[in-house]
Structures are given as C-alpha cells and as structure tokens.
Amino acid sequence: MTVFIGLLRGINVGGHATLPMADLRRIAGQAGLSDVKTYIQSGNLVFTSSRRDEQGLADDLTAAIKADAGIEPAVVLRTLAHWxxxxxxxxxxxxxxxxxxxxxxxxxxxxxxxxxxxxxxxxxxxxxxxxxxxxxxxxxxxxxxxxxxxxxxxxxxxxxxxxxxxxxxxxxxxxxxxxxx
Incomplete structure (x- = not known):
C-alpha cells in the first residue's frame, strides 16, 4: 500500500463549496481509499491505496466528490516519498x-x-x-x-x-x- 497526502483546492473557504471532513472521509472510503484521515476543515487528507497513479487517483476522488456532494474541487496528490x-x-x-x-x-x-x-x-x-x-x-x-x-x-x-x-x-x-x- 502506498501512503498519499491529498489537498483539495477551494473547499470550505469563505463559506463556499462546503464539504464537512466526515463526508470527505466517507466519500474517499467509498472511492476505494483506505485508512483515510483528514486534518482541519480545509481539505487535507491522508490515506493509503494499492494504486500508485497520483493523477488517476486524484481524478477518481474529484469525480466521487462531485457525484456525492455536487462540488468539483481540484485535488492535488503526493505520495509520502514525494511529500x-x-x-x-x-x-x-x-x-x-x-x-x-x-x-x-x-x-x-x-x-x-x-x-x-x-x-x-x-x-x-x-x-x-x-x-x-x-x-x-x-x-x-x-x-x-x-x-x-x-x-x-x-x-x-x-x-x-x-x-x-x-x-x-x-x-x-x-x-x-x-x-x-
């Protein structure tokens, strides 16, 4: 399993594109990510995945958030090594x-x-x-x-x-x- 850090752009800023972190954890888990943790209310998460492709995972997470919460944040991922x-x-x-x-x-x-x-x-x-x-x-x-x-x-x-x-x-x-x- 690879450890990733994920950063969502433009959520929970100034009351726009609100996404509670409990919902983000749930959505990420439903998207197949494991061991999901969030940090503060500004779209920071860590997780593990058997996949290694940052962009594919980011695209899948963006699509899952859009389907569930109706917002489409940009998602930037880094492996722990890259972080x-x-x-x-x-x-x-x-x-x-x-x-x-x-x-x-x-x-x-x-x-x-x-x-x-x-x-x-x-x-x-x-x-x-x-x-x-x-x-x-x-x-x-x-x-x-x-x-x-x-x-x-x-x-x-x-x-x-x-x-x-x-x-x-x-x-x-x-x-x-x-x-x-």
Whole structure:
C-alpha cells in the first residue's frame, strides 16, 4: 500500500463549496481509499491505496466528490516519498525562520516555466518566492494574508492551478502520513 497526502483546492473557504471532513472521509472510503484521515476543515487528507497513479487517483476522488456532494474541487496528490522531498526541498526552511512565514503552493503537475515571469521579486523584499519541482515556495515574514507578493501571484493563471498550505500544515500532514506506514 502506498501512503498519499491529498489537498483539495477551494473547499470550505469563505463559506463556499462546503464539504464537512466526515463526508470527505466517507466519500474517499467509498472511492476505494483506505485508512483515510483528514486534518482541519480545509481539505487535507491522508490515506493509503494499492494504486500508485497520483493523477488517476486524484481524478477518481474529484469525480466521487462531485457525484456525492455536487462540488468539483481540484485535488492535488503526493505520495509520502514525494511529500518528504517537498519538505526537504524548501529553500526557506533553514535556520531560525519562523514557520508562520513559510507557505507552499502544490501543483498537480510541474508548474509552467512562466509562473514567476514578469514578477520583479526584489520589489517585494523581504518576501520571496521560488519554484522547486512541483511546488512554489513562499517566504512571507508578515504572513500570507498581508502579503502583496502572494496576492499578486494568486491572480496569475498558473497559480490558480495549485493549492497553498502553510508550513505547519505541511509538517502535520507528514506526521499523519507517517502514522500510516
């Protein structure tokens, strides 16, 4: 069995596309996923599956949620191994950096090369962003909600294909996934 971390984009945000986590666990179980656990109310889950294809599983989970709850969230999946690689690849997660400053935008596929094109990152300092693999890492010392960089990037089409999690959530999901090994 392979351990996966799943991220649903756009549910339970501002009262839109509401999906209780108990329903998400039930739907995921009915879709053939095992050992399903959720974390907080923003569409985070961990599970095991005998299947290994991230995109096929994501498509099946999206279809199951749509059929049951009438909403169609984007679903981004990572195996535990890929999740650990994403954690170790964070260019900002070293030293005395406050975890509240760190956020990651996860993409189902490798983000297009132009994700940061036309953005003069030095104009946003001390905020920073960097693409590594299938993730866009943010260093936002004043938080995501006050970030001009994150706000400007969120309006760009490539960013809308991803889903952002704060560093504490990233670490907690790794912890939950390790419990399923």
């Amino acid at each position: 650990q690689q994403a954690i170790s690849s964070n260019p900002y997660a070293v030293g005395a950096v406050d975890p509240k400053s760190l956020h990651v935008c996860f993409f189902a596929d490798t983000p297009p090369n132009d994700v940061l094109d036309g953005i003069e990152l030095s104009a946003y300092e001390p905020e920073a962003a960097q693409v590594v693999g299938r993730q866009l890492y943010y260093f936002l010392p004043n938080g995501l909600g006050r970030s001009k960089l994150a706000a400007d990037l969120s309006r760009r089409k490539p960013i809308k294909a991803g889903t952002v999690r704060n560093w504490r959530t990233v670490q907690k999901l790794a912890e939950l996934a390790h419990e399923l090994r």
